[in-house]
Amino acid sequence: xxxxxxxxxxxxxxxxxxxxxxxxxxxxxxxxxxxxxxxxxxxxxxxxxxxxxxxxxxxxxxxxxxxxxxxxxxxxxxxxxxxxxxxxxxxxxxxxxxxxxxxxxxxxxxxxx
Amino acid sequence: xxxxxxxxxxxxxxxxxxxxxxxxxxxxxxxxxxxxxxxxxxxxxxxxxxxxxxxxxxxxxxxxxxxxxxxxxxxxxxxxxxxxxxxxxxxxxxxxxxxxxxxxxxxxxx
Numbered sequence: 001x002x003x004x005x006x007x008x009x010x011x012x013x014x015x016x017x018x019x020x021x022x023x024x025x026x027x028x029x030x031x032x033x034x035x036x037x038x039x040x041x042x043x044x045x046x047x048x049x050x051x052x053x054x055x056x057x058x059x060x061x062x063x064x065x066x067x068x069x070x071x072x073x074x075x076x077x078x079x080x081x082x083x084x085x086x087x088x089x090x091x092x093x094x095x096x097x098x099x100x101x102x103x104x105x106x107x108x109x110x111x112x113x
Numbered sequence: 114x115x116x117x118x119x120x121x122x123x124x125x126x127x128x129x130x131x132x133x134x135x136x137x138x139x140x141x142x143x144x145x146x147x148x149x150x151x152x153x154x155x156x157x158x159x160x161x162x163x164x165x166x167x168x169x170x171x172x173x174x175x176x177x178x179x180x181x182x183x184x185x186x187x188x189x190x191x192x193x194x195x196x197x198x199x200x201x202x203x204x205x206x207x208x209x210x211x212x213x214x215x216x217x218x219x220x221x222x223x
Contacts, residue, residue: 042200042215043157092156101147102202102211104156 002027002095004105012111013083020079021108023093028073034066037090037107046091049076083112116140116212119201123218130191134217136201137183145204146177146184150197151216157200160186188219196221 003026013019023032031050035043046066047057055068069077080087088111096102119136126132138146146163161168163175163184174187188195201214 042213044213045211101159101162104158107156109154 001101002029002103004093004095004103006091006093006105006108008108009106010109010111012113014113015084017083018079018081019083019110020077021091021093023076023078023105025074025095029095030073031095032070032076033094033096033102034068034076034078035092035094035104037092039089043092046078080110083110085112088112116205117201117203117214119199119214119217121215121217123220125220125222126191127222128191128193131187131189132191132219133185133187134199134201134219135183135185136214136217137181138201138203138205138212139182140203140205141179141182142206143182143203144206146175147202147204148173148175148184148186149200149202149213151200152197157213160199191219191221193221193223195219 005024007022033048034046036046037043045058046061047055047068049055049068049070051070051073065081067079090107090109092104092107094102094104116139148160149157150160151157161170161175163177165177167176172189176185198216198218200216203212
């Protein structure tokens, strides 16, 4: 199974600033995903990050707000730009999906004041 | 109709009891089905896949009903450690897109 780490684990940020979240995997993976889980809600896919190509964003999410980097097969970053309180959420990266499973990082808990 | 729907609960169940959750999905072309477990303030983790023939893993049994487009999870002899949110997850088969239900909260009472 893949072991995934995320940094930071939590942060409190001011409105209008940006935060970059890092996701590191202990093995090479083709596809990485970024999810958002707002309080009391389930997970919503933000984008798919493939190495060597532009990220693919889901409806309602745009690159200017959530720029993603995928410089190699074990690492990705998600930036939450020009934050507002509505961006307060847990952000999770994952690898997969495969027929069998999807592995999640521990999440980054973001609070925007 | 939402793509994946679950009863949010909470289900408050005494220890040792049997509890069952259902989840319905709207896309008849969906190909893969899973139950994930999410503990409070933790990331989701795969509990079990759901196969057409049904599958069992210890106290947990998952069933798929394609005709009615629902999947179920049965937990027998529930333990305090089973308290968590159970997420129904469906791979709708389009670009391997995974849809998560909102989850069903389970509280096992001593």
